[in-house]
Amino acid sequence: MQKSWHIETQAVQGNYQPKAAESRTPPIHQSTTFKYDKAEHMAQLFDLDCPDPMYTRLGNPTTSVFEEKIALLEGGVAALATSSGQAATALAILNICRSGQHVVAASTLYGGTFSLFANTFPKLGIEVTFVDPNSSLEEMQKAFRPQTRCLFAETIGNPGLNILDFQKFSTLSREMAVPLIVDNTLASPYLCQPLQHGADIIVHSATKYIDGHGTCVGGVIVDSGRFAWTPEKYPEICEPDSSYHGLKYLEKFGPLAYIVKARAQYMRDLGVTPAPQNSFLFNHGLTTLHLRMERHSSNALALAKFLDAHPSVSWVNYPGLASHSSFALAQQYLPKGASGVLTFGIKGGRDSGIKFMEACRLIAMVVHVGDARSCVLHPASTTHRQLTEEQQIASGVSPDLIRLSVGIENIDDLIADVDQALAASR
Numbered sequence: 001m002q003k004s005w006h007i008e009t010q011a012v013q014g015n016y017q018p019k020a021a022e023s024r025t026p027p028i029h030q031s032t033t034f035k036y037d038k039a040e041h042m043a044q045l046f047d048l049d050c051p052d053p054m055y056t057r058l059g060n061p062t063t064s065v066f067e068e069k070i071a072l073l074e075g076g077v078a079a080l081a082t083s084s085g086q087a088a089t090a091l092a093i094l095n096i097c098r099s100g101q102h103v104v105a106a107s108t109l110y111g112g113t114f115s116l117f118a119n120t121f122p123k124l125g126i127e128v129t130f131v132d133p134n135s136s137l138e139e140m141q142k143a144f145r146p147q148t149r150c151l152f153a154e155t156i157g158n159p160g161l162n163i164l165d166f167q168k169f170s171t172l173s174r175e176m177a178v179p180l181i182v183d184n185t186l187a188s189p190y191l192c193q194p195l196q197h198g199a200d201i202i203v204h205s206a207t208k209y210i211d212g213h214g215t216c217v218g219g220v221i222v223d224s225g226r227f228a229w230t231p232e233k234y235p236e237i238c239e240p241d242s243s244y245h246g247l248k249y250l251e252k253f254g255p256l257a258y259i260v261k262a263r264a265q266y267m268r269d270l271g272v273t274p275a276p277q278n279s280f281l282f283n284h285g286l287t288t289l290h291l292r293m294e295r296h297s298s299n300a301l302a303l304a305k306f307l308d309a310h311p312s313v314s315w316v317n318y319p320g321l322a323s324h325s326s327f328a329l330a331q332q333y334l335p336k337g338a339s340g341v342l343t344f345g346i347k348g349g350r351d352s353g354i355k356f357m358e359a360c361r362l363i364a365m366v367v368h369v370g371d372a373r374s375c376v377l378h379p380a381s382t383t384h385r386q387l388t389e390e391q392q393i394a395s396g397v398s399p400d401l402i403r404l405s406v407g408i409e410n411i412d413d414l415i416a417d418v419d420q421a422l423a424a425s426r
């Protein structure tokens with residue numbers, strides 16, 4: 001029944017229906033372990049024959065509510081919550097890719113993901129080839145090898161804000177017979193549901209719009225259950241797992257195999273588990289996701305239009321503006337809005353950028369996006385300051401670039417703040 005609800009109703013009431021005299025909101029199960037009476041029951045837990053919780057590293061009732069709700073919102077079959085977005089991306093890939101294997105990824109990625117792919121995965125023997133998402137299908141095919149195990153991209157590139165061409169990327173992943181993994185952090189399932197556009201697996205940094213209030217770091221992986229795992233390429237999903245007395249994930253769990261394996265192997269061994277308190281706050285955040293994303297998007301569009309017409313601004317990058325190179329893709333894949341992040345170029349370059357950031361009153365200087373409160377960042381003098389100017393430009397950060405994560409305050413107050421800070425930056 002819940003699957004037929006509109007997404008707004010799913011966000012508010014999805015996947016938690018208390019019985020009589022039970023708490024109206026999903027409670028925090030602040031407990032490491034869970035008690036059982038029969039050895040047989042515990043044996044079933046260890047054999048993965050029973051979904052009851054046993055130890056919070058592997059599962060917790062508060063976290064399960066979050067996992068099942070995000071799976072519902074994304075239209076997936078199952079989800080695994082993690083301690084951060086970085087952990088979600090790492091686990092999503094390690095689950096199907098080992099030393100000697102290979103990943104193809106769009107080059108326009110969040111900095112932390114880029115570093116994971118360019119520095120840390122190679123140390124583990126997993127190579128990543130980056131492809132320009134604007135290149136042709138034929139060009140991108142050349143990046144694939146017999147060892148390639150997945151294709152990775154972001155719905156909205158952070159911080160480039162290019163929108164993923166789902167048609168092209170899902171065609172590519174199907175032709176190359178690997179799953180398409182999409183980081184849907186900046187869009188959230190309210191603005192875009194990548195599984196409807198050919199993605200197979202989704203990752204989120206729940207730290208951003210899912211929490212939405214700047215309170216906790218977390219992540220989640222959602223699986224469509226649709227990818228056809230083959231024993232030739234994915235023996236670890238299809239063949240017996242010696243670390244789990246010969247369990248065959250695909251045979252036993254069917255469409256749930258990928259998430260069960262990620263939990264039973266990698267969450268067991270790496271332990272990147274969310275705190276129950278944080279899962280509680282993610283459940284809380286999801287309740288208003290649809291309202292917040294609407295306001296983030298409408299505020300960002302209004303601010304982008306204001307900046308576009310401002311004499312102190314040399315350029316504006318927001319996919320909801322008709323002049324943006326991704327505008328057509330944004331209309332197609334994010335018809336309800338292009339989310340809350342925008343970047344713009346300030347006249348006067350680096351010095352004006354610093355002055356602008358310091359002059360903002362309502363909009364806070366914070367290294368964050370996706371908060372209900374607006375935030376501003378001048379990457380050249382902060383997150384990217386270790387790089388030379390040439391390196392900054394190569395990574396898409398020009399000295400004049402300002403990033404705004406537009407919150408859900410009143411738009412007139414936000415425009416007034418930006419206007420006075422632009423005046424102060426001259």
Ligand SMILES: *Cc1c(COP(=O)(O)O)cnc(C)c1O
Pocket residue numbers: 084085086087110112113154158183185186204205206207208217218219
């Ligand atoms: C922030 C972010 C991440 C990393 O998430 P953390 O929760 O900070 O570990 C991954 N992808 C995108 C697009 C992000 O914005």
